[in-house]
Amino acid sequence: MHEEPTQIAIRLNKYLASCGIGSRRKCDELIKKGNVVVNGKVCTDLATSVTEDDFVKIGNTRVLPRDTSTIMLNKPKGLVCTKSDELERETIYELLPPNMRHLNHVGRLDRDSEGLLIMTNDGNLAQELSHPGKKVEKEYLVTVNQAFSNDVLDQFLNGIWTGEAKAYAKAVKRLSPRRFLIVLETGLKRQIRLMCKAAHLNVVKLVRIRVGHLTLGGLDAGRFSELQYDDLELMMRNPKLDRSYKTKHSIQKTRGSAAKKKTAKSRPKSTQRSQKSYKRKR
Incomplete structure (x- = not known):
């Protein structure tokens, strides 16, 4: 007698993710909100497992695993x-x-x-x-x-x-x-x-x-x-690079700071003193 192959049951969130609905965390949220219907009944249990034989819907639309890998x-x-x-x-x-x-x-x-x-x-x-x-x-x-x-x-x-x-x-x-x-x-x-x-x-x-x-x-x-x-x-998301990395922006910023320091050092001492005394008088 020929036996039908056994369907493998997987967690509902993993099944939904394989259908391209979103990440497992996002799928968990959909389940909690009662947006997922399994075999005609609203499912809010995160521990639910399903097989490809089950009828799973998001709203009024049936969802099936993608044939992509x-x-x-x-x-x-x-x-x-x-x-x-x-x-x-x-x-x-x-x-x-x-x-x-x-x-x-x-x-x-x-x-x-x-x-x-x-x-x-x-x-x-x-x-x-x-x-x-x-x-x-x-x-x-x-x-x-x-x-x-x-x-x-x-x-x-x-x-x-x-x-x-x-x-x-x-x-x-x-x-x-x-x-x-x-x-x-x-x-x-x-x-x-x-x-x-x-x-x-x-x-x-x-x-x-x-x-x-x-x-x-x-x-x-x-x-x-x-x-x-x-x-x-x-x-599809890029991480935030830490400060140990050089970027074009960081080079320009460093060069700008160096130029300011150079300008301040090259200013005559007499000018620097006069500016200080002017501030005190005000």
Whole structure:
């Protein structure tokens, strides 16, 4: 006798999130307010579990899980971001099971680069992550072949000519004589390598460590993790950078302060004394 496959029950908030309703926290609020109907009855119990056979509605509209999937992959060095390589080099798709090889990479990391790579079959998500107007940050840990001055980081912030275009960083942070963090909002092809080359530096190691607010966490190289709705929300939000990062604004502010100090020091002492006595008389 043929048995029907058992349906897996999941928490109602997770089910709603998989339907694209919002984060699990937002879905919990909808449940508490009585906006969710399960099999014809209003459900306000956060502990409720459902399967795909249950009839779930928000208001008067039935909601169903999306057929989309998104993962983050910790790409190792030596693999190329393509489904088939004419040079027969190893590709990132060899790290995925057959049922996930239909996913497309969002942007790319070149063969010698490592780190966080988003892969999805959700076209809208891919477009939002890639669109310059969305300004989703990508942060990289860079190691170069020699020590460099802070002037190099200032050049990256103010814009450096790469030979084809002027490339900019949103923020930078020195970690050691040869290592720094760099935050980009746009992604020109091989942008960081070209920026470093323009500053007479060669990149030894390049690792993407963050997209939006999303980081690799403890994900090992060569492994992947499926992203939930909460993760997608994190990815579309940029964190607030702390003061240890340099930005173009901070450079201008520092230079402005230095110019004021220089002006004050260069003022003749007699002028400074006369101004003080004038204030006392008033």
